[in-house]
Amino acid sequence: MQRQIFRPAKVDEQQAPLVIAVFGPPGGGKGTQSSMLAKFLRVPHISIGSLLRSYAQDKSEVRLRLRGMMALGNLVPDTLVLDVLATRVSEPDCARGLILDGFPRTLRQADLLERGLLQFPFYSTNLREKLVAIHLRVQGSTIAGRLSGRRICSRCSATYHLETQPPRVHGECDFDGSALTIREDNRKAAVLKRLRLYEQQTAPILSHYAEKASLLEVDGEQPRENIAQEIVTAIQGMLRISVAGPKNAQSMVENHP
Numbered sequence: 001m002q003r004q005i006f007r008p009a010k011v012d013e014q015q016a017p018l019v020i021a022v023f024g025p026p027g028g029g030k031g032t033q034s035s036m037l038a039k040f041l042r043v044p045h046i047s048i049g050s051l052l053r054s055y056a057q058d059k060s061e062v063r064l065r066l067r068g069m070m071a072l073g074n075l076v077p078d079t080l081v082l083d084v085l086a087t088r089v090s091e092p093d094c095a096r097g098l099i100l101d102g103f104p105r106t107l108r109q110a111d112l113l114e115r116g117l118l119q120f121p122f123y124s125t126n127l128r129e130k131l132v133a134i135h136l137r138v139q140g141s142t143i144a145g146r147l148s149g150r151r152i153c154s155r156c157s158a159t160y161h162l163e164t165q166p167p168r169v170h171g172e173c174d175f176d177g178s179a180l181t182i183r184e185d186n187r188k189a190a191v192l193k194r195l196r197l198y199e200q201q202t203a204p205i206l207s208h209y210a211e212k213a214s215l216l217e218v219d220g221e222q223p224r225e226n227i228a229q230e231i232v233t234a235i236q237g238m239l240r241i242s243v244a245g246p247k248n249a250q251s252m253v254e255n256h257p
């Protein structure tokens with residue numbers, strides 16, 4: 001399996017922390033790009049969907065209802081999202097910045113982010129200096145292909161794609177041999193709902209950030225290594241960070257067996 005690894009950047013310890021929010025439709029590559037960028041910048045990748053899926057694991061009535069909402073592709077209530085998010089961002093590893101994957105998803109959540117987390121005293125007072133939004137632009141036809149091939153381990157939640165990232169043994173997780181399944185919200189009706197919600201509720205945040213924050217538009221149809229390269233180059237320019245090891249972004253992308 002080919003894996004792309006970034007050499008971590010050496011971020012100036014004096015630099016104010018930065019929040020990077022990654023946007024894109026379901027299947028748009030937010031998770032993959034967030035995780036690569038997190039390794040590069042050595043800040044945590046916070047996937048709200050993953051936090052909510054873990055939270056919904058046990059069988060209490062509230063959590064079963066939550067699983068039902070997520071399986072149908074609906075957004076879950078803000079109070080719960082904020083609760084889960086606030087608990088995570090209060091951990092010490094978030095002090096130097098973080099990557100948000102899946103938050104904010106509505107203009108209201110964007111407002112809560114600006115008035116909440118981003119008001120912490122160690123952040124810059126200028127929104128453009130503390131919040132970078134990355135928009136992965138992907139067409140509907142690409143999304144359908146990406147989502148229909150996605151599989152997830154029923155035990156450890158490792159993710160696979162039948163074409164681009166297949167398991168070593170068909171239908172079995174590489175890590176624990178458990179059966180691979182389709183995530184409920186990757187079934188057709190739920191995907192259509194998630195796409196509709198994305199267009200109606202999440203896309204308007206991008207115009208808001210184009211005016212008020214730093215917005216980076218990226219062609220999400222490219223191979224993922226090229227997308228990562230483009231993002232890293234832009235972020236390096238924005239942060240004026242130096243990189244441990246090779247100086248140019250191309251040489252930071254390495255193939256590992």
Ligand code: AMP
Nearest residue numbers: 048049070073074075076081102103105
């Ligand atoms: P994701 O893994 O980002 O595709 O998110 C999976 C599901 O988690 C979504 O379809 C929603 O049901 C829920 N979810 C994730 N992020 C949010 C959010 N910011 N607000 C409300 N619901 C969310």
